[in-house]
Amino acid sequence: MKSKPTKHIFVCTNLRAGESKSCGNKGLKIRTQLVRLLSNTPQKDHIRVNKSGCLGLCKSGPCMVIYPQKVWYEKIKIKDCENIFNKSVIDNDIIEELEVPDKRWNK
Numbered sequence: 001m002k003s004k005p006t007k008h009i010f011v012c013t014n015l016r017a018g019e020s021k022s023c024g025n026k027g028l029k030i031r032t033q034l035v036r037l038l039s040n041t042p043q044k045d046h047i048r049v050n051k052s053g054c055l056g057l058c059k060s061g062p063c064m065v066i067y068p069q070k071v072w073y074e075k076i077k078i079k080d081c082e083n084i085f086n087k088s089v090i091d092n093d094i095i096e097e098l099e100v101p102d103k104r105w106n107k
């Protein structure tokens, strides 16, 4: 039996029709890459990587959030996934270059 997850990663995969920017397929590829990385680790039964709807950062997507750390990342590229996974998901560290600044939440 699987145990309750200790960590959740939500990757925006919202695809919006029209000209407004959305994370869409880029978010889906990032989520797929994170799932692939997770599948090769002993923590795979304790961490979930979920697709999410819009996280409210559309203009700076693709974006994601890791709980319970509450670390938000933006402008993620596929090449960032391995670093995100190893540094933030496994080692609970923050990648400052990708982090959404706190001041954005205090507007």
Ligand code: FES
Pocket (backbone or CB within 6 Å): 012, 013, 014, 015, 021, 022, 023, 024, 053, 054, 055, 056, 057, 058, 059, 061, 062, 063
């Ligand atoms: S569409 Fe991804 S944050 Fe809005």
